[in-house]
Amino acid sequence: MPPKTIAKAALCDPAQRAAVKYAPFDLCAEVKHARIANLLSPDELAVYAGCSAKDIHDIEAGGGKVEHLARVMDSLKIDLTAIKRGTMLHARLTATRQAKKWTIEKLAARTGLCIQRVADLEMGKVDVKDLLIVLNTLEPHYRRRASPSTQDAHDKDSRFTPPSIVQAIQSAFGTVDLDPCAHSNSPMRAANQIKKEIGGDGLNEEWEGRLVFVNPPYSRASQWLTKVNAEWEKGKIDTLLCLSNAKTDAAALHKALQRGAWVFLFEGRLKYLKPDGTSEPSSQASMMISYGTSRSQREIFAASVAGSWLALST
Known part of the structure; x- marks a missing residue:
């Protein structure tokens, strides 16, 4: 019998059809x-998820650790069907096992793992x-859950700093003390944050x-650039960085240059993160205005990011 005929005949068996229809889902x-x-890149995702590229x-x-997988899944907005809802992945597996009325011993027997290994898994301690x-033993038909669309996901203003830029800023300038335009979904984790989503207003609060x-x-870039210049002039900030669209005709940009600011012009379009975890190139060129930066800091930043520094005079 020709190979194609054998394959077709095999699929007539119900068990074979089920195996094809429900092929194991590869979460990794x-x-x-x-x-x-x-x-x-792995490095960019690592920054966003709070782990390493390795x-x-x-x-x-x-491979890897369950706790790191959970962080990565959260960063990429990956949820799973079939298993119980919840916040912690290992706790969801426990709830799923209990809903099936399986004991740890029964699950261990079905997986071939030792009882202690299963118990450790439900504590989030295994690989x-x-x-x-x-x-795959508890719910062999589990899959990735489709992400619901939200109004925020279509908000063009909800665009978060790329992890690679966050990493470059931290390497060159250090830990950020204040982010007056912070958001829970942003990879920038400042020590102090002013979040509009919980009632904060960085445009009207003082910065230091x-x-x-x-x-x-x-949509409000000009207002924020004006605020940046005003807060710098108060003298309560050592170093101030502002990432914005590169509108070279903006009066606030020229005012910043006249006051000694350095401006970094990014080469190409930055890929900003969106609330749904995806990213897309900006529709406009981007720049970063900086006050109070040293030459060595600017050199470190430029060494890891494509672009050039601009100033009225050196």
Whole structure:
């Protein structure tokens, strides 16, 4: 019998059809696919998820730690069907097991793992490899849940600083003390944050600190640039960075240059993050206005980011 006929005959068996229809879902491959779809490198995703690039590589290879996988899934907005809802991945597995009225001993027997290993998993203490075994045993038909669209996801002003830029800023200028235009979904984690989402108003509150960073909404860029200049003139900030669209005709930009600010012009279009976890190139060129930066700091920043520094005089 020709090979094609054999394959067709095999699919007549119900068990074979089920195996084809419900092929095991590869969660780690889905993580890699989502990272690439979001135009993120392992290093960029690591910054956003709060782990290392090695952790990302380990997860995508089917290994790594469960706690790191959970952070990465949260960063990429990956949720799973079939298992119980919740905030902690290992707790969701426990709830799923209990809903099926399985004991830890029964789950251990079905997975081939020892009882202690399963118990450790439900405490979030084991490797991704064991997690995948348990997932495929508890709910072999689990898949990635489709992300619901939200109004915020379509808000053009909700564009967050790329993780690579966050990393470059931290490496060159240090830890950010204040972000007056902060958001829970942003990878920029300042020590102090003013969040509009919980009633904060960075345009009307005073700023101070060793390093202040702001990535304002494009729709109000001129107002924020005016605010940046005003806050710098108060003398309560050592270093001030403002990421914005590069509107070279903006009066606030020229005022900043006249007051000794350095402006970094990014080469190409930055890929800003969106609230749904994806990223897309900006529709406009971007720049970063800086007050109070040293030559060595600017050189460190320029060494890791494509672009050039601009000033009225050196």
